[in-house]
Amino acid sequence: MSERTIERVRIMRSWEWARPVRPVRREVLSATPELEEGQPLLLFVPGFGHGAWAYAEHWLGHAAERGFPAYAVSPRGHGGSGPAPEANLRAYAHDVVQVAAGLPRQAVLVGHGAGALVVAHALARYPARAAVLVAPVLGGWATFGAALRRNPLGTLPAVFGGRLRLSRRQLFSRELPDADARRHAARLGRAARRAQWQLLTGADPEPAVGRPPVLVLGSPDDRVVPSSALTRAARRYGSAPLLFPGMGHDLMLDARWREPIDAILDWLVKHPARDDRG
Numbered sequence: 361m362s363e364r365t366i367e368r369v370r371i372m373r374s375w376e377w378a379r380p381v382r383p384v385r386r387e388v389l390s391a392t393p394e395l396e397e398g399q400p401l402l403l404f405v406p407g408f409g410h411g412a413w414a415y416a417e418h419w420l421g422h423a424a425e426r427g428f429p430a431y432a433v434s435p436r437g438h439g440g441s442g443p444a445p446e447a448n449l450r451a452y453a454h455d456v457v458q459v460a461a462g463l464p465r466q467a468v469l470v471g472h473g474a475g476a477l478v479v480a481h482a483l484a485r486y487p488a489r490a491a492v493l494v495a496p497v498l499g500g501w502a503t504f505g506a507a508l509r510r511n512p513l514g515t516l517p518a519v520f521g522g523r524l525r526l527s528r529r530q531l532f533s534r535e536l537p538d539a540d541a542r543r544h545a546a547r548l549g550r551a552a553r554r555a556q557w558q559l560l561t562g563a564d565p566e567p568a569v570g571r572p573p574v575l576v577l578g579s580p581d582d583r584v585v586p587s588s589a590l591t592r593a594a595r596r597y598g599s600a601p602l603l604f605p606g607m608g609h610d611l612m613l614d615a616r617w618r619e620p621i622d623a624i625l626d627w628l629v630k631h632p633a634r635d636d637r638g
Contacts, residue, residue, distance in 0.1 A: 381450065382451070384444055384455070385442035386433060386434065386441050386455055387411065387412055387441045388431055388459055389415070389420060389434075390420065390432070391423065391430050392429045392430070393425070393426075393428065393429065395427075396429075399428045399628070400468045401429045401463060401464065401465055402431065403460050403463065404419065404420070404430065404471075404472075405432075405433060405435070405469065405475040405478055405482075406472055406473075407472045407495075408438075408474040408551035408556065408559065409548040409550055409551060410438065410439075410475070410547075410610075411438045411439020411440065412439050413434075414432075414472070414544075414610070414612055415612055417544075417612070418612060418617045418621070419612045419617065420432055422621055423625060426622075431463060431467075433455060433459045435452040435456070437549070438549055444552060446552055446554060447551075447552040448554040448555050448558055449478060449481055449555055449559070450481070451555075453481035456469065456478055456479065460482070461486065466489045467489060468488060468489050468628060469483065471491075471494065472495060472496075473494070473584070473585075474497045474551070476497060477497060477559060480496075480568075481565045481566075483565070483569065484565055484567065484569060486569065488568070488569075489572060490573045490574070491568070491572055491573075491575070492576075492624050493576045493597075494577055494611055495582055495610075496578070496585065496593045497585060498565075526584060528545060529608075530583040531544070531608050531609050532615075533581070533607050533608045533616075535615035536608070574597035575599070575631075576593045576594040576597065576602070577601060577602040577620055577623065577624070578602075578604070579603065579604045579606070579609075581605055581606055581607065581608070582607070584609040590603070602627075604616070604620055607619075
């Protein structure tokens, strides 16, 4: 049996055909360059409680200004997408795969926070050109323990079906003006209860299809994701994390938002994919 046939068998899951994910309206925001320069196409995936708006604030337009077509999806129940109170990680990954498959060409998947875990699951189903995990919350009991230590009052309600809450100090640095921090925080929603529980206790994602290059980045001063978790995530993909000291968890909304997005775009320019199917 050929390697191609083996991989096809591995990604065909009979139970997913038997129990398909329910369709839902998906919000997709975009910014495209005035002139097509052949740069990689980006699909941004927000973390729990965030929507595509979190990337539309700065990163979508900045990527387009640098010649990169940029899209952001709000997974079901987030942003302007349709409601889905019983969604799970599989449904969120399904939304990412479906949107990516409908884009003009093979996408780079960029996930933030719990959205990085969604991207990791989507990589097992979609042959991404590359992936970027920003301040990744990759789930499991280690994540649960770290969340309890760092944010017990915000984490415990999620264990019992309540909302997982993050504070201004966890999300943003002191450099971000209070007015901006309050404006962003006011837009935060909540993930589905099942998805929150899976985030805290779930198993590791399956291996990525095609073994795309993966960049992991974050801040050593992140009050949500400890530096040790960034290192573990990067080692999983055979690299070291790219760090941005002095920033909060929401790098795309923080005061120095340009630094991480420019680093991502520079990495994509210097690290061309082996295969661009489009």
